[in-house]
Amino acid sequence: MSETPAIRKIDRRRKAVPVVLLAASLLTLTISTRSLEGLPKRVGVSVFGFFQKGFSAIGDFVSNTTSSIAELKRLRKDYDELLLKMESYSNLERGYAEIRQENERLKEQLGYTSNLQYERIPARVIAKDPENVYATIVINKGIEAGIRKNMPVIAFQDGIEGLVGRVVEVGQGSSIVIPLYDTSSYIAARLATSRYEGLVTGHGSSDKPLVMKFVKKRAKDEIQFGDLVVTSGYESLYPPEISIARVSKVRALDYQTSIEVDLEPVLDFSRMEYVFVIKPEATADTGMTDAAAPAAPQDTGK
């Protein structure tokens, strides 16, 4: 049976729908990749942050309830261990007070005025990127808590303060953080011991090592396995001396003018629950008084 012109017209219209939508997507991408996306994205982050908080809370409730018995047993064991530890720490504390006094005296002689102090906003990780191709973290604090775009994010694990990444989108009550292992993240860094500088970037997955690029070739002989890499503070986004990763491998090729260093992050991103967002405006005192001191972070974002 032959189709009437009217049916053919409807059929053509139906086939045009996906084409029109694909064109609309491309148009949106064209606009958004030139960073004109601010408002709709912020509204979206706010709205979906609300739902993600809800889902995260339900998930937490279920998992917390089911694991509470095991948790109690573990707490009991931890309690006994902590009692023993506390005894040894009380001995250590006496020695620490003396060392601290000595440290203050030495600092004074070297020209340091005070330790670095940053205002930190504590936040909880409530979600991750819904897709495997992007690697973002969603935290439960946003504009209301004073968080702004490009603020650095750190976390503590096993007593170590490490860099997590930076805030890329802020909603009313939630924010999106891009971790340091993301391919679009670049961090000005230096080796803590030899002080050689480089640029740290990732491969998009927390399972893969970070890479420190553009490290001077002469640093090769001075870099040791396990050396700590910290932020240099030169790019103004990240405060200086925050731990990033440890050296796992050095790659030097004859035809290259610099070397690449593979790094293992100091933080385990798979078990990260709480983070701290650093307010850069609170970093007025960088801790150094001499002219050679590294520049303090000044801007809060682009």
Next chain:
Amino acid sequence: MIRTIIFSTLLVLGSSIIQSTWLGAIAVFGVIPDISLVVLVWVSYKNGLVEGPITGFVSGFLEDCLSASPLGFHAFIKTFVAAISGLLHGSFFIDRIFLPFAMGAVGTILKALAAALLSLLFGAKIQTYDFLDRVLWIEAAYNGLIAPFLFLFLGALKKLLVTESKRE
């Protein structure tokens, strides 16, 4: 039709939120399944070239707000996958296991191809799958494995997710 699009969009979006919050617990080598994609493939295959792509476009657009991706990234990918699935509308009978597995896995590969295409057009601002990396293939297998169960569940919601004239 509008009712189908609304319910499908809500379901795809809800799946994305579940992916971002709960599914980390069942990640394999850090890879989570893309249940929103599997839902979209089913909805598009059952409804054809209009409802599927519209659902993909709207849900993808909203999903861009959950992610660090530029606005339009997921909208394009989901519209693309939905359009291909919609083109196959009614072409074959879906069995219980094999075809759902194939649709879940192939849908994932189509998603990666669409992302690669965008990466070609927009350069470094778009992140894409590495076809030689395990992430894509684990996700394809994972989506294929969960597809038979999801299709079974979606079949029960046919009244909400399939336009009346297209129900078998």
